[in-house]
Amino acid sequence: MDVRLSPEQQALRDSVAQVVGRLGAKAVGQLDDTERAAKLDAAVTAAGWRELRTASDAGTPWASAVEVAIIAEELGRGLADVAFLGPTLAAELRRLAGTEAATDAETVALDPSLVSIAIATDGESLGDEGAVAIDAAGARAALAVAIDGAEERIARIPLHGDRVEVDLTRPSVRVAGAVEAIEGGSLEPEVLGRWLALGLAITSAELVGTMRGAVDLAVDYAAQRRQFGVAIGSFQAVQHLLADAHVAAEGSRAVSLHAAWAVDALPVSEAMAAAALAKAWCARAARTVCETAIQVHGGIGNTWECLAHVHLRRALLSADVLGGADTNLDRVLAHQGLPHRLEMR
Amino acid sequence: MDFGDSPEEAEFRARLRAWLVDHNPGLPASSTDDDYWAGQAAWHQSLYDGGFFGLSWPADIGGHGLPSVYDVILDEELAAAGAPPRPSLGYLVQGILHHGSDDIRRRFLPGIVNGRDRWCQGFSEPDAGSDLAALRTRADRDGDEFVITGHKVWTSYSDDAEWCLLLARTDHEVPKHKGISAFAVPMRQPGIEQRPLKMINGITKEFGEVIFDGARVPAANMIGRPGEGWPLAMTVVSHEREPGELGFVGRYKKVVKELTEQVRRDPLRHHPGAVRDLGWAIVEAEVLRLHVCRRLSDRLDGIEHGPAGSIDKLLMTQVEQTVGHAAVSIGGSGTGGGDDTWLKVYLYSRAQSVMGGTSQVQRNLVARRILGLPDA
Numbered sequence: 037m038d039v040r041l042s043p044e045q046q047a048l049r050d051s052v053a054q055v056v057g058r059l060g061a062k063a064v065g066q067l068d069d070t071e072r073a074a075k076l077d078a079a080v081t082a083a084g085w086r087e088l089r090t091a092s093d094a095g096t097p098w099a100s101a102v103e104v105a106i107i108a109e110e111l112g113r114g115l116a117d118v119a120f121l122g123p124t125l126a127a128e129l130r131r132l133a134g135t136e137a138a139t140d141a142e143t144v145a146l147d148p149s150l151v152s153i154a155i156a157t158d159g160e161s162l163g164d165e166g167a168v169a170i171d172a173a174g175a176r177a178a179l180a181v182a183i184d185g186a187e188e189r190i191a192r193i194p195l196h197g198d199r200v201e202v203d204l205t206r207p208s209v210r211v212a213g214a215v216e217a218i219e220g221g222s223l224e225p226e227v228l229g230r231w232l233a234l235g236l237a238i239t240s241a242e243l244v245g246t247m248r249g250a251v252d253l254a255v256d257y258a259a260q261r262r263q264f265g266v267a268i269g270s271f272q273a274v275q276h277l278l279a280d281a282h283v284a285a286e287g288s289r290a291v292s293l294h295a296a297w298a299v300d301a302l303p304v305s306e307a308m309a310a311a312a313l314a315k316a317w318c319a320r321a322a323r324t325v326c327e328t329a330i331q332v333h334g335g336i337g338n339t340w341e342c343l344a345h346v347h348l349r350r351a352l353l354s355a356d357v358l359g360g361a362d363t364n365l366d367r368v369l370a371h372q373g374l375p376h377r378l379e380m381r
Numbered sequence: 382m383d384f385g386d387s388p389e390e391a392e393f394r395a396r397l398r399a400w401l402v403d404h405n406p407g408l409p410a411s412s413t414d415d416d417y418w419a420g421q422a423a424w425h426q427s428l429y430d431g432g433f434f435g436l437s438w439p440a441d442i443g444g445h446g447l448p449s450v451y452d453v454i455l456d457e458e459l460a461a462a463g464a465p466p467r468p469s470l471g472y473l474v475q476g477i478l479h480h481g482s483d484d485i486r487r488r489f490l491p492g493i494v495n496g497r498d499r500w501c502q503g504f505s506e507p508d509a510g511s512d513l514a515a516l517r518t519r520a521d522r523d524g525d526e527f528v529i530t531g532h533k534v535w536t537s538y539s540d541d542a543e544w545c546l547l548l549a550r551t552d553h554e555v556p557k558h559k560g561i562s563a564f565a566v567p568m569r570q571p572g573i574e575q576r577p578l579k580m581i582n583g584i585t586k587e588f589g590e591v592i593f594d595g596a597r598v599p600a601a602n603m604i605g606r607p608g609e610g611w612p613l614a615m616t617v618v619s620h621e622r623e624p625g626e627l628g629f630v631g632r633y634k635k636v637v638k639e640l641t642e643q644v645r646r647d648p649l650r651h652h653p654g655a656v657r658d659l660g661w662a663i664v665e666a667e668v669l670r671l672h673v674c675r676r677l678s679d680r681l682d683g684i685e686h687g688p689a690g691s692i693d694k695l696l697m698t699q700v701e702q703t704v705g706h707a708a709v710s711i712g713g714s715g716t717g718g719g720d721d722t723w724l725k726v727y728l729y730s731r732a733q734s735v736m737g738g739t740s741q742v743q744r745n746l747v748a749r750r751i752l753g754l755p756d757a
Contacts, residue, residue, distance in 0.1 A: 038450070040382065266757075272745065279744035287696045
């Protein structure tokens with residue numbers, strides 16, 4: 037056991053941080069700067085970070101889920117308004133199903149609650165409820181599951197629909213209607229379990245990054261904002277809020293990395309349990325940490341112009357994707373053979 | 382980055398697991414029970430004799446010189462077997478190891494490590510709690526000896542101990558942090574009065590008061606130089622804040638395992654809300670285990686812990702208190718009569734946010750030393 041990042045992993049982390057530091061949005065107003073966002077997207081494309089879970093000739097991914105988690109954490113920390121989660125999950129789904137790699141930009145479609153992948157139960161259409169293509173910036177289509185007789189296969193749905201922008205850095209698109217079958221690649225239950233584990237690990241890492249970014253933002257503000265003639269960060273009441281937030285963020289790092297490691301290293305049920313456990317913890321912790329960041333900013337924290345709510349909004353989406361604290365606590369209980377409220381699909 | 386066992390670690394785990402089949406002493410469910418403490422010395426010695434204690438400490442004091450990550454394996458396997466946690470005295474070992482002379486280390490550490498000598502820690506006083514440096518117990522030189530006068534409190538297992546790692550003031554002319562020295566004081570002598578205190582869960586071993594009135598300690602038992610007591614105390618308390626040093630992951634996982642088995646035996650008996658409390662205890666105990674994996678892996682770089690121990694202490698406290706809540710949610714608080722095991726576990730958990738430095742002090746340290754926030 038040695039859970040230190042390797043020198044290569046540290047270098048990857050540093051290079052993601054550098055790209056986001058250079059091209060990410062530093063203020064709410066900069067989120068509208070499409071030129072900057074396009075440069076960030078181009079830098080991510082050039083680095084190949086969205087391709088890490090596409091299949092090599094051997095069918096294995098180019099990098100482990102640990103590298104994916106390292107990237108997700110840094111993107112989350114810097115509020116990077118660039119697609120990563122969606123394309124990575126789409127690539128993983130194609131790889132696990134053994135289909136050809138995508139020819140254009142793809143993401144995944146989840147059911148409207150975001151708890152699981154969208155399913156065309158009749159094999160043809162997502163029905164009236166429709167689905168939500170997450171992290172859809174730049175994507176032309178989203179992958180879903182189509183039931184074909186006794187088999188489950190991956191299917192594709194073009195992206196036309198209303199945008200949902202709760203997370204100001206990662207738009208979703210509501211989709212509905214017919215899905216297009218994709219050649220080959222039926223999905224064994226094992227495959228979807230592995231995919232779910234990766235999705236939970238990435239979103240957990242995202243949340244860790246979000247927490248770290250939110251704590252940094254609030255600490256900087258507390259050190260600089262003065263009231264009663266002193267920095268508000270000198271008051272114990274404020275210090276203790278920030279200390280608790282920092283502990284939550286630091287306490288989340290190992291469990292999130294473990295979930296990522298487990299995706300490729302453990303049997304699928306163990307990998308899923310590790311991922312669900314990490315996600316339950318990170319989803320709960322991240323909301324509190326982001327709320328603390330808003331509180332420490334006082335009135336400013338409740339204005340649109342303050343970045344604190346951008347962190348919270350990003351945390352809300354990351355938490356909801358493939359289930360938040362409640363759903364994943366149920367997954368943990370189910371794995372332990374304890375009573376739970378999960379409707380296992 | 383690898384959370385899995387190396388071949389050597391896997392071999393160690395298998396050997397430990399096999400040993401535990403025959404050597405689990407079957408002590409009470411928690412370490413928060415006087416019956417547990419009655420059997421703890423024998424358990425310590427058995428674990429040591431089996432070759433499973435002091436894993437990361439140097440061989441010349443009875444340790445095994447292994448990387449610290451072996452302690453995580455030990456904690457996991459003890460909990461999985463339902464065995465008691467490992468004795469929590471790494472912080473005393475670290476204090477003496479870092480500050481004691483070769484002579485002091487040779488004389489005292491093997492006995493602490495092998496469990497033949499019982500030790501207690503004489504730090505806190507009635508007027509020196511969070512403000513430890515305000516301590517007033519004095520050690521006055523008298524020939525080759527020092528004479529100890531003062532009043533210590535919260536001294537765990539003091540009535541069982543042969544030795545006390547004592548902080549006392551030896552210089553009254555210098556600022557309060559500078560005038561403190563540390564001693565290994567023999568406890569079986571006149572001039573020492575024991576006054577056990579009963580904790581809120583009814584146990585009497587954990588807390589005690591010790592009155593020193595003319596007790597004597599050889600000058601050769603001073604640990605470190607005169608005035609080195611404060612740095613030594615900081616070494617001790619920083620390790621006392623680390624779950625990896627204390628082995629508490631094993632304690633929490635053992636409780637969680639027993640509660641889980643209780644629910645599995647009779648799932649419908651428990652309110653869904655109580656089961657969710659248990660779910661969070663499962664999650665948090667695992668979060669702490671993995672956090673300890675990270676900390677102990679970092680030590681492979683030789684990183685020594687400074688203020689980060691306060692993060693660990695706060696995380697550990699949250700976990701212990703979540704586990705405590707799950708214990709009464711699932712096991713019941715005993716208010717209707719019957720078994721009070723889980724009540725004891727719960728009530729004991731309240732002390733975790735006080736012992737080894739209160740959570741409020743830890744938050745001050747995190748805010749100022751790690752986040753760099755200004756002093757008031």
